Amino acid sequence: MGITAAAGLHGAGGFGKTTLAEMVWADRRIQRRFRGRIYRVTLGLDVRSRAEITAKVAEATRFITGDTTVFDDPDLAGAHLGRLLDARPPMLLLLDDVWSAEQLAPFLMGGARCRRLITTRLPEVLPGGTYSVRVDEMSDGQARQVLAFGLTESLPEDTVLGLLRATGRWPLLLRICNQYVHRRIGTGMTATAASAEILGKLRRDGPTGLDPSGAVDLNDPRARQTAVTAAVEAGAALLPAGGFERFTELGVFAEDEFIPVDLIIMLWQATGALRPEQSRDLCSMLGALSLLELDSACGGRVRLHDVIRDHLRSRLGNGGVQRVNGALVDAIAAALPLADPQPGGGSGPLHAWWQCPDRYLADHLVMHLLDAGRVRDAEALAFDLRWIEQRLAKSGATAPLADLDQIPTTPARQAASDFARTAHLLAPITPAHALGAILRSRLAGYDTWRPQASTWRSASPALYNRWRLPDMPDPATIRVLARHAALVSAVAISSDGTWLATGSHDGTARMWDSATGQTTGTLVGHAGSVNAVAISSDGTWLATGSDDATVRIWDPATGATGTLVGHAGSVNAVAISSDGTWLATGSDDGTVRIWDLATGDTTATLAGHAGSVGAVAISPDGTWLATGGNDGVVQLWDAASGQITGTLTGHLGWVNAVAISSDGTWLATGSDDGTVRIWDWATGQTTAYLAGHGGSVGAVAISPDGTWLATGSSDGTVRIWDSATGQTTGTLAAGHLGRVRAVAISPDGTWLATGGNDRTVRIWDSANGQTTGTLTGHAGRVSAVAISPDGTWLATGGYDGAVQLWDRATGESTATLTGHAGRVSAVAISPDGTWLATGSHDDTVRIWDLATGQTTGTLTVGQVDHANKQVSAVAISPDGAWLAACDDGGAVQLWDPLAGDLATLMRTEGELCALKWMPTSDALAVAGELGLYLYDFDPATQPTI
Secondary structure, three states, X not given: OOOOOEEEEEOOOOOOHHHHHXXXXXXXXXXXXXXXXXXXXXXXXXXXXXXXXXXXXHHHHHHHHOOXXXXXXXXXXXXXXXXXXXXXXXXXXXXXXXXXXXXXHHHHOOXXXXXXXXXXXXXXXXXXXXXXXXXXXXXXXXXXXXXXXXXXXXXXXXXXXXXXXXXXXXXXXXXXHHHHHHHHHOOOOOHHHHHHXXXXXXXXXXXXXXXXXXXXXXXXXXXXXXXXXXHHHHHHOOOOOOHHHHXXXXXXXXXXXXXXXXXXXXXXXXXXXXXXXXXXXXXXXXXXXXXXXXXXXXXXXXXXXXXXXXXHHHHHHXXXXXXXXXXXXXXXXXXXXXXXXXXXXXXXXXXXXXXXXXXXXXXXXXXXXXXXXXXXXXXXXXXXXXXXXXXXHHHOOHHHHHHHHHOOOHXXXXXXXXXXXXXXXXOOOOOOOHHHHHHHHHHOOOOOOHHHHHHOOOOOOEEEEOOOOOOOOOOOOOOXXXXXXXXXXXXXXXXXXXXXXXXXXXXXXXXXXXXXXXXXXXXXXXOOOEEEEEEOOOOOOEEXXXXXXXXXXXXXXXXXXXXXXXXXXXXXXXXXXXOOOEEEEEEOOOEEEEEEOOOOOEEXXXXXXXXXXXXXXXXXXXXXXXXXXXXXXXXXXXXXOOOEEEEEOOOOOOEEEEEEXXXXXEEEEEEOOOEEEEEEOOOOOEEEEEEOOOOOEEEEEEOOOOOEEEEEEOOOOEEEEEOOOOOEEEEEOOOOOOOEEEEEEOOOXXXXXXXXXXXXXXXXXXXXXXXXXXXXXXXXXXXXXXXXXXXXXXXXXXXXXOEEEEEOOOOOEEEEEOOOOOOEEEEEEOOOOOEEEEEEOOOEEEEEEOOXXXXXXXXXXXXXXXXXXXXXXEEEOOOOOOEEEEEOOOEEEEEEOOOOEEEEEEEOOOOEEEEEEOOOOOEEEEXXXXXXXXXXXXXXXXXXX
16 A cells, blocks of 8 residues: 555454554564554543543553653643654554544644554544555455364365355454364364354354345344354353353453453452362363453463453343452452551542552453442542552553543542642652652642541651642632643633633644633644734634744634734734724834734834833723733833823732741742742741842841841842841842842851852851952852851852852862853752752752862752753751752752662642751752742651761
């Protein structure tokens, strides 16, 4: 057929579509063409729900690429897989037993160099342009070969013709007939007699009935089922007493899955009192009769053809399915220990299912419990965080979601909704045990999970929430739509609420169905990040603004686009008038443009902001508009005249710095909004607002006695504050020429040191606010300062990637520590002053020996969370035993600094920029983009001393 993007094999079950696909896979030419990069994904009828499809995509992604990114939507998961395939060499993807377009769609996204071979019973699910091959009844010659395979004696022609008619040349039934004859020959019967015997059974029990000359119509489902019944029961007649009943019980297992023989042994011991060797003999006999596929791998496993499985389930009936599933789960449970009481006092599972190592059981236990009619048991299992932790470790976050999705109860739906909101933070991690702490940290904010999550304790080092997390999603959040391939920078909702649109730094806009969370379209065309999205009031069109300085108008139904050109910088904001006749855009060029939709022309250009325009809104009546910029103001404009009618001020911003008082009772934070907040540690409440800086507050330090604090700002000043009154007691302004990036206070509180954008370190007298020394030597901005415990020396880090050590008395640089490949963003000195730690944008933390100036350890933060991360802060515990680091990816890591081992890790939603230890070394405060976190730390074991 040559090279084609997709090929499809379609036809009724049992005709050999999968066998043909496997022949293609094994063909040497195909192997050479794809260099062995051939991967099989089996879908099957049982993979129905969106959660189950998502789990299947995630499983394939992990297997093919090793990527473990978490999604709760099959289209998003498929788009991610497609992007990964785009970056990989040519490969062949075998998509076996597809039953719906919904199953197939995620596997068709992206992967320009990926070829797909699809097998299905339903030709209508094949995408347009697929090279389609119908696989139906065998030719006369092919059917004769299958029927006579391995026989040394020729069969009578009339018997052969009869068998071809009775089986409809169906390969599945022909193999059963062939094996029936072989088994009879083994008992001394001739091939002629054996073939006549099986033909008689098929004529008596099969669909052809009393008409020996008629061929079975395999397009008739009833005739197909009758033919299968006759062939299976004919083969089963050769089984020992009770063998057919045991075989029928295999119908309870999952479709298209290899079933461990050990599970079958447990089932048949319970239902038929078979010994293990008897069960293995029966499996071997069933394999020899072609009634199942037998594989010796993994301690022995079997697989049923879905046609035969359907027959067995039909034979069992609903009552039998429930009874056998009950026997199965009871037999497995009997071999497991009883579960410890569930943390929090909830009614968890009776048995410790999470200790069962079998992968099949982990994936299908909830199904078996439900099929056994034990809904409450299934719910108790799927809700237990011990089970969920095990599922996360083995199969990723889509697995617990798939478990919960199967359970038809209101609590399960709510639990799935809660879990979906945090699933994107539950990707595999190093160290693996930290995932349990992250799971419980995130779920502790939900009523369903709080009792378990808040009372659990790990046997390994772990962080535990002391305060409620500041980044919990709003209760109204339905799900996290993950993900674009980069930052999501814009969201707009249609007026009827049925769909929404998002823009991303990946250069695309996506449309989503608000009810299902499914992507309904991806708009591609911008040459830069999409910063703004707006939807017209009637929902017939939308507009996007981009870093490519253009505005695009899109038809959501067709994806057709028009382009508005005029801005001289990135377009950051878009708003559409209520009547849909005009729109307004804001740009990095400092202007707001009004556009006529019909002509695409600019009708007005509004200039007034002193910087980039990042926000635009139009009044409901269209008479005025408001714009916001990075100049910190909001401008009100008359839409008709283009004149400014008002200016508003008063924004909030990021938390950039945090410091904790020496007694651990309060802490202070600095923010992009130019203020400092003082917080009560016990209650988490703000007790004071300190306002006075003219720019972002990027550094905060508290005096040893807690009576005053110092803050550094992008306004180039350092302010001294009275912690009791919140009043400024001094401003150190005649110093740095530019932003102050770091502040540290001496142990005796008599002096402090600051680092700034002017590449200097300044020493200040805390009593009079005068500069007592200026230290020069960095070739870039000074971003970190730390003072030794005895106050005789200090260490600084800068954008030049160097760490400088300074003598406090002389102001001379005593050493320069080099080794980082990026700017040094954080410095911390050990309590005994013998070593220090530095964090850098090169994704590493370095441990330095002060005596030699040599690096004694390099901790690679980027490898911890399987991504490139820039270290934003480091802190050494007061007892010197632990090193904490945080990064711009939202992770907090705790290390044993001497051993170089990562003890534990915690994930958050936003970037992190500062952290401090409590004086007792058992708690850690962390600040970042979304607020302040306070964690208890339990080391569980002692670090290297």
